[in-house]
Each structure stands twice: as structure tokens, then as C-alpha cells.
Amino acid sequence: MSRSTFLFNARNCMRPHWRRFAIYSCGSVLAACLVMDVGMAQAATDTQTGTNGAIGTNGAPGNPGGNGGPGGDGQDVTATAITADASNTATAAGGAGGAGGNGGAGNAANANGGNGGNGGPGGDATA
Incomplete structure (x- = not known):
């Protein structure tokens, strides 16, 4: 130049x-x-855990406590695209299931408390 x-x-x-x-x-x-x-x-940060299960009832005199209720379902999550390109979508896990409820207390020296409820299923993640 x-x-x-x-x-x-x-x-x-x-x-x-x-x-x-x-x-x-x-x-x-x-x-x-x-x-x-x-x-x-x-993008894709909105997950929600399911509700916890109900606590089991306390046992009648001499009887074990009732079982805890099951946990609620985790929330389903839809991942949002982060660009105009449909193939470039964010991934997000579904919310975790809620914990099972605690068993109720037994009402005697030899009566056991009830079993805790099962946790709820996790939510699905859909892209």
C-alpha cells in the first residue's frame, strides 16, 4: 500500500x-x-419439588402409629430455547418428588411408630 x-x-x-x-x-x-x-x-431454571406427604396418625393406646402419606409429584419442566435455532434447547431436570410423610408415633412401650410414606415421583423434563 x-x-x-x-x-x-x-x-x-x-x-x-x-x-x-x-x-x-x-x-x-x-x-x-x-x-x-x-x-x-x-433458561430452564424453574423446577419445583413435590409437596411432602402427610404425617401418619399417632397410634391408639397399645397400637403402632399410622403410615405416612406419599410425597407429591415433582413439577414437569419444559426447557425453553435459548436461541432461534430449535435444536439449541436448554435441558432441565423435572422437579424431585416430595418426601414421604413421617409415620405416626406408637402409643405404648412396645408399639412401634408407623412407617414413613414413599417419596413422590420426579417430574418429567420435556424439551
């Missing part, structure tokens, strides 16, 4: 309209990257 061509280009780059164009272009690209990063960070 000749010296005169280099100086011509350097002078043009310093003119206000070229400088403004360069600043706006860089700013637009940076803003787009920031928006995409925020969207990716927020």
Missing part, C-alpha cells in the same frame, strides 16, 4: 461520520452479545 493511500485511509477513518459509524457498530454487537448471555443464563 502506498504512502498516499495509507494517509487517505487514515484521514477518512478520523472523520466524524466514519468514527460515529464505527462506534455504533461496535456498540450494537456488544449489546447483542449481552442480551444473548442474559437469556442463556435464565
Whole structure:
């Protein structure tokens, strides 16, 4: 590149309209990257654990306590796409099932408490 061509280009780059164009272009690209990063960070974080099961009833005198109730189901989660490309979807696990309820207390020296209930099933994750 000749010296005169280099100086011509350097002078043009310093003119206000070229400088403004360069600043706006860089700013637009940076803003787009920031928006995409925020969207990716927020994708597929909404899972919910099922409710805990009911506590078993206390035993009558001399009898064991009742069994705890089963835990509730975990919430199903639909993963949201993080870009316009349908194949680029976030993955999210379904919510965990709730814990089974505690067994009720036995009401005698030799009566055992009831068994705890089973945990509920986890929720499904669908993309």
C-alpha cells in the first residue's frame, strides 16, 4: 500500500461520520452479545419439588402409629430455547418428588411408630 493511500485511509477513518459509524457498530454487537448471555443464563431454571406427604396418625393406646402419606409429584419442566435455532434447547431436570410423610408415633412401650410414606415421583423434563 502506498504512502498516499495509507494517509487517505487514515484521514477518512478520523472523520466524524466514519468514527460515529464505527462506534455504533461496535456498540450494537456488544449489546447483542449481552442480551444473548442474559437469556442463556435464565433458561430452564424453574423446577419445583413435590409437596411432602402427610404425617401418619399417632397410634391408639397399645397400637403402632399410622403410615405416612406419599410425597407429591415433582413439577414437569419444559426447557425453553435459548436461541432461534430449535435444536439449541436448554435441558432441565423435572422437579424431585416430595418426601414421604413421617409415620405416626406408637402409643405404648412396645408399639412401634408407623412407617414413613414413599417419596413422590420426579417430574418429567420435556424439551
